[in-house]
Amino acid sequence: MPIQNVCILGGGGFVGQHLAALLTARGIQLRVPARRREAVKQLNVLPTVETVEADIHDPASLNRLFDGMDAVINLVGLLHESASGQHDSPQARRGSFQHAHVELPRKVVQACKAAGVPRLLHMSALGAAANSRSAYQRSKAAGEALVLQAAGELAVTVFRPSVIFGPGDSFLSLFADLLKLAPVLPLAGGNARFQPVFVGDVARAFADALDQPETHAQAYNLCGPKVYSLAELVRLTASSLDMCRVIVPLGVSPSYVFAMLMELKPGQKIMTRDNHYAMLTDNVCPDGFPPLFGKATALESVIGYLKEADPRRGYTAYRAHAGR
Numbered sequence: 243m244p245i246q247n248v249c250i251l252g253g254g255g256f257v258g259q260h261l262a263a264l265l266t267a268r269g270i271q272l273r274v275p276a277r278r279r280e281a282v283k284q285l286n287v288l289p290t291v292e293t294v295e296a297d298i299h300d301p302a303s304l305n306r307l308f309d310g311m312d313a314v315i316n317l318v319g320l321l322h323e324s325a326s327g328q329h330d331s332p333q334a335r336r337g338s339f340q341h342a343h344v345e346l347p348r349k350v351v352q353a354c355k356a357a358g359v360p361r362l363l364h365m366s367a368l369g370a371a372a373n374s375r376s377a378y379q380r381s382k383a384a385g386e387a388l389v390l391q392a393a394g395e396l397a398v399t400v401f402r403p404s405v406i407f408g409p410g411d412s413f414l415s416l417f418a419d420l421l422k423l424a425p426v427l428p429l430a431g432g433n434a435r436f437q438p439v440f441v442g443d444v445a446r447a448f449a450d451a452l453d454q455p456e457t458h459a460q461a462y463n464l465c466g467p468k469v470y471s472l473a474e475l476v477r478l479t480a481s482s483l484d485m486c487r488v489i490v491p492l493g494v495s496p497s498y499v500f501a502m503l504m505e506l507k508p509g510q511k512i513m514t515r516d517n518h519y520a521m522l523t524d525n526v527c528p529d530g531f532p533p534l535f536g537k538a539t540a541l542e543s544v545i546g547y548l549k550e551a552d553p554r555r556g557y558t559a560y561r562a563h564a565g566r
């Protein structure tokens with residue numbers, strides 16, 4: 243029977259909102275829990291979405307949330323740990339990679355089994371590896387391994403995207419904001435290579451996989467059609483906004499120092515040493531986008547979304563600049 247009821251964890255985020263819109267358009271009923279109802283209020287306009295305030299780290303809450311679901315999609319993730327990885331206080335532990343990327347997937351697998359949910363789709367990240375220098379990538383590897391280990395009992399599928407672009411992203415949009423601050427942008431990790439993938443393609447891969455038995459017990463890398471250096475991506479961002487900017491890629495050592503300084507700065511994190519470690523390895527997939535999920539969208543064909551971005555988003559860069 244086709245999947246009709248799906249619970250999305252992390253559904254209020256960038257990918258979650260695009261995926262919720264696509265699944266709603268396909269007539270699927272969604273339950274989207276969030277820590278704060280405010281974080282998912284944009285989803286309330288979608289006709290088949292039920293938003294719920296819940297603590298998804300509490301096993302009993304998870305069991306209740308999963309009751310009656312045909313599938314669970316776990317998108318929860320964070321790029322920067324709060325409190326620099328000092329996990330001794332309960333609050334800091336909650337903001338840690340271990341908590342979000344390892345402990346939560348473990349609880350999700352257990353709750354799926356307990357609530358009789360047969361299907362689980364899990365969001366990992368390209369570059370996830372147990373031996374990575376980046377704690378983000380090591381924790382993503384541990385989380386996806388836990389999910390894949392459950393393949394005997396649950397129909398699981400794991401996705402590993404490269405960096406994701408599209409309306410509402412925090413990657414190219416952040417650079418679009420930073421470019422407004424000065425005519426010259428020294429760029430940490432400027433030589434790092436990515437194969438960015440469109441958020442609409444990522445959402446389609448999740449949505450299509452729900453009912454595709456051949457995706458059970460599989461992990462898919464998701465990449466766009468082209469490889470770019472970070473400096474090329476930022477230049478493309480500038481030209482799409484008709485800005486004339488000089489981008490100066492920093493080498494490995496200056497990038498490390500820049501990342502360390504950014505960690506010391508209060509307020510929103512732009513970059514950490516952990517991001518720097520992740521960028522030392524190419525974030526690309528030689529096989530490109532899996533043909534099973536259709537064709538990947540070229541960045542150049544949609545980059546116009548940066549011009550139409552929410553004007554309030556520009557405050558992010560100003561806040562980061564001012565250390566707030």
Ligand SMILES: NC(=O)c1ccc[n+]([C@@H]2O[C@H](COP(=O)([O-])OP(=O)(O)OC[C@H]3O[C@@H](n4cnc5c(N)ncnc54)[C@H](OP(=O)(O)O)[C@@H]3O)[C@@H](O)[C@H]2O)c1
Nearest residue numbers: 252254255256257277281317318319342367403404405406
């Ligand atoms: N965006 C990319 O370029 C990219 C690339 C590769 C992989 N990914 C992975 O894709 C997933 C979705 O990414 P995204 O860009 O949509 O991220 P996002 O916009 O930051 O959304 C992340 C979601 O996870 C929730 N969340 C984060 N930490 C949590 C915690 N400790 N407890 C409960 N909820 C928590 C957030 O809830 P709140 O709103 O309450 O914070 C939000 O709903 C993540 O797993 C990410 O690692 C993203």
